Amino acid sequence: MMMDQSGSSRSARPVQQGILIAGKDGHILSADETVCGLLHYRADDLYGQSLWALIGYHPGPPCDETLKHRSQAVVLPRPGLPAFVVTLSTLSLAQQELFVCTIRLQEEQAEDRVGFLASAVDALQRAKAEMQLSLDKEKEVNQLKTRFVSLASHEFRTPLSSIQLSAALVERYYDRLDRDQVFRHLHKIRLAVGALTEILEDFLCLEKMNSGSIAPVYEQVDLPLFCRGLVSEMKLQAKPGQEMVYDHEGEQTCLVTDKKLLRHCLLNLLSNAIKYSPENLPVRLTTRFSGPHCEIDIADQGLGIPLADQAGLFEPFFRAHNVMDIQGTGLGLNIVRRYTELMNGSIRFQSEEHRGTLFTLSFPVR
Incomplete structure (x- = not known):
């Protein structure tokens, strides 16, 4: 009977609460007797120790948030004071464990939810981008x-x-x-x-x-010999008085390239030069090796490309407004650009209306 009363007395014992003060850096400045009893420290021993080490938790910056741990420490900032006032109370062992498990569960659930939401947002953004594409x-x-x-x-x-x-x-x-x-x-x-x-x-x-069914097939090409053959072929399409002129600069002559794709590019550019140039004016084809690159120029003195049309010149089916009465598909230059890029090359041009156009193909020397 005495034991029951004693047990009942212990279970009914009131919760003990104490107060300590800690600086903004987390070091204890003072503590009352209750806190010293709960933590089993003397007041002098508590002074200067880390609050976070004692309660087993560090919030990280900023430190102005309410904290809880298994000893039920509640840290509350006091406006105007460069310190924290901490209330420390006792809990039963079961309450302590329940509190710790609850905090951990809440943290894990929060992390899971944040991860799920982040994944969902990423999936929605990808779906939106794919739909827009x-x-x-x-x-x-x-x-x-x-x-x-x-x-x-x-x-x-x-x-x-x-x-x-x-x-x-x-x-x-x-x-x-x-x-x-x-x-x-x-x-x-x-x-x-x-x-x-x-x-x-x-x-x-x-x-x-x-x-995607076109892939370059590289071989060694004698560039001057190759270009002279193209010029002879294009002379049959030239207008009256149009002279086809070919020049090669430098001693190097061999280029490793796709002969078929290069032929298509040059025939297209030469055909355009003939088509958009008047009679009795020359069309020039020039090849040269310049350092690590081989450059091929096709120049005419024809209609030229209006400045307003130059931005869309390589778009499929695009035709400058000053050549609409001349037969053409608007696909040639788009194909030339894409063939050139397939061979790891680049294409650029300079043009002025009524003054002619210069196209330059540049390829790496292998």
């Missing part, structure tokens, strides 16, 4: 389709009409036409077929590049 691509595809329909309605109609007219004239008046007249109509048909073939080849090249 898809929308941009779809918009670009729709624009390309619109340009293609506009191009097809114009560029295909002209050569097809020429073929139809020449074929009809030969068929209807074949017994009245002399040999030169027949060959003249056949030449028109060949030119129209060539124009259609060029358009289809441009579309085929564009499709292959978009599908």
Whole structure:
């Protein structure tokens, strides 16, 4: 019976509370007797010790937050005082353990929730970026389709009409036409077929590049010999009085490159130089090796590119406003740029309206 009363007395014993004061740096300045009893220290021994070491927790900066630990220390800042007033109280062992577990659980749950929210935000941002990219691509595809329909309605109609007219004239008046007249109509048909073939080849090249099915095949090329062959070929397309001039600067002549892709680039640029230049003015092709790079210039004295149109020059289906009455797909320069980049090269140009254009291809020397 006495034991029960004693146990009951211990369980009903009031909670002891004490007060100590700690500086902003966490070192104890003073403590009352209750605190000294709870911590089993003398007042002189507590002075100067770290509060955080005693209560087993360090908040980190800033230190002006309420703290709790297994000894139920509550740190409250007092406005105007460069110190903390700390209330320290006793708890039962079960309460202490429950408090510690609760704090740890809350911290873990908070960390989990923060991590989950961060992951969710990242996923939403990625999804938003992917959706925007898809929308941009779809918009670009729709624009390309619109340009293609506009191009097809114009560029295909002209050569097809020429073929139809020449074929009809030969068929209807074949017994009245002399040999030169027949060959003249056949030449028109060949030119129209060539124009259609060029358009289809441009579309085929564009499709292959978009599908990623084009990869450079490198080989050693005698650049002057290669370019002289291209110039001889392009002389057949030159206008009356247009001279095709080729120069090579320096002693080095061999370039490791994709011969097929380089041929396409140079033929396209030379064809444009002829197309957009008047009669009796030269078109120049120049090659040179300059340090670690090989540079190829194609220069003309033709229409030039208006300054307002230069920013979009390499966009697919783009054509400068001063050449709209000249046949073309608007794909050639886009293909040249992409082929050049496939070969690890670059393309740049200088142009002035009515003064001509200079395109420069630059490739690393392997």
